[in-house]
Amino acid sequence: MQFDTMAILATHQPDPITGAVVQPIHLATTFARNAANELPGPYGYARVNNPTREALEKALITLEGGAASLAFGSGQAATMALFQALRPGDHVLVGTDAYYGTPALLEEVFHPWGLTYTRVDMSNFDAVQASLHENTRVVWCETPSNPMLSITDLLTISRLAHEAGALVVCDNTWATPVLQRPIDLNCDIVMHSTTKYLSGHSDVLGGALIFKRDDEFTKRVRQIQGLSGAVPSPFDCWLVSRGLKTLGVRVRAQMATAQAVADFLDGHPAIQRVHYPGLANHPDRALIHQQMNGPGAMLSVQVHGGADDAIRFIGQLKLITRATSLGGVESLIEHRASVEGPATKTPQNLVRLSVGLEHAEDLIADLAQALDRLH
Numbered sequence: 454m455q456f457d458t459m460a461i462l463a464t465h466q467p468d469p470i471t472g473a474v475v476q477p478i479h480l481a482t483t484f485a486r487n488a489a490n491e492l493p494g495p496y497g498y499a500r501v502n503n504p505t506r507e508a509l510e511k512a513l514i515t516l517e518g519g520a521a522s523l524a525f526g527s528g529q530a531a532t533m534a535l536f537q538a539l540r541p542g543d544h545v546l547v548g549t550d551a552y553y554g555t556p557a558l559l560e561e562v563f564h565p566w567g568l569t570y571t572r573v574d575m576s577n578f579d580a581v582q583a584s585l586h587e588n589t590r591v592v593w594c595e596t597p598s599n600p601m602l603s604i605t606d607l608l609t610i611s612r613l614a615h616e617a618g619a620l621v622v623c624d625n626t627w628a629t630p631v632l633q634r635p636i637d638l639n640c641d642i643v644m645h646s647t648t649k650y651l652s653g654h655s656d657v658l659g660g661a662l663i664f665k666r667d668d669e670f671t672k673r674v675r676q677i678q679g680l681s682g683a684v685p686s687p688f689d690c691w692l693v694s695r696g697l698k699t700l701g702v703r704v705r706a707q708m709a710t711a712q713a714v715a716d717f718l719d720g721h722p723a724i725q726r727v728h729y730p731g732l733a734n735h736p737d738r739a740l741i742h743q744q745m746n747g748p749g750a751m752l753s754v755q756v757h758g759g760a761d762d763a764i765r766f767i768g769q770l771k772l773i774t775r776a777t778s779l780g781g782v783e784s785l786i787e788h789r790a791s792v793e794g795p796a797t798k799t800p801q802n803l804v805r806l807s808v809g810l811e812h813a814e815d816l817i818a819d820l821a822q823a824l825d826r827l828h
């Protein structure tokens with residue numbers, strides 16, 4: 454079955470009692486027991502499980518091809534729960550240009566708590582191999598990466614990690630299961646910030662983990678989800694489920710526009726470099742064809758000059774909104790280094806663009822007038 458059909462089927466089960474074709478939102482925090490003190494269903498208390506969250510988790514299992522899924526109140530809460538399932542003394546490998554919040558959690562929260570970690574260039578297999586130790590439990594990949602759009606070879610990294618006895622996690626927020634299914638590429642766990650494409654309208658914070666196996670490790674993370682309670686509200690779960698229905702259409706439309714925008718920017722005299730997996734000059738073209746169904750709708754652009762020039766450029770935009778985050782129907786642009794702070798390795802002349810559902814011609818006209826005013 455094709456992705457779009459699966460997305461509708463997975464999020465659309467008419468309510469057996471009322472026939473309502475849209476899933477109800479179950480706001481109840483608690484569930485009544487019968488006279489024999491038994492619960493009628495699998496639900497007891499909403500932090501541990503509730504029907505609206507379960508509906509989202511089941512849909513995510515289908516779309517990512519996993520065996521279990523856990524929803525959280527943000528992408529960072531999902532990442533946090535996964536690291537909390539490790540033990541002090543364990544070691545984590547994380548890519549050099551992962552989403553800045555992932556290594557920030559390792560440094561600020563989990564390092565004091567006893568985890569060690571190494572940042573490594575995931576395209577340098579010798580370096581990855583050399584950084585895998587006996588206590589390495591997790592290899593954390595993110596592809597395409599944020600904000601440099603570099604591609605990690607998930608099949609090769611999974612082989613290296615599995616030989617060393619480590620689990621492979623892939624942050625699939627940017628690719629979405631429309632373009633890439635990490636579990637099919639031998640990864641063990643998929644992480645999402647559902648705040649982005651999965652919900653798709655910049656109106657809900659959420660995160661999720663999808664597991665290839667419902668094994669002891671998955672059970673441990675589920676226990677942490679229920680005990681620590683960093684869970685999404687039923688309404689937020691419902692919003693993400695609704696977003697999933699249009700995910701395929703949105704991602705394909707946004708991607709076609711992103712390609713047109715990248716083609717326009719690439720070769721513009723005011724632009725030094727465009728980072729977009731859909732351009733012929735992207736260094737990982739072969740790999741993109743091997744593991745992705747398309748280059749996605751995120752791109753990064755380095756203007757000629759420094760931070761001031763990059764900020765002056767986006768300051769001239771009229772249609773595209775200057776804001777952090779990505780994956781919504783409205784195009785967003787940001788000077789990434791300002792957001793990441795003084796420790797950032799992101800080039801100062803780089804801006805990151807999340808292409809929305811506006812018409813390509815209008816976006817290109819806006820970018821063109823802003824670039825013209827740079828001189």
Ligand SMILES: *Cc1c(COP(=O)(O)O)cnc(C)c1O
Nearest residue numbers: 527528529552599626646648659
């Ligand atoms: C936004 C984002 C996160 C963090 O998710 P939140 O929902 O903001 O907590 C993690 N990884 C990637 C790639 C992201 O874009």
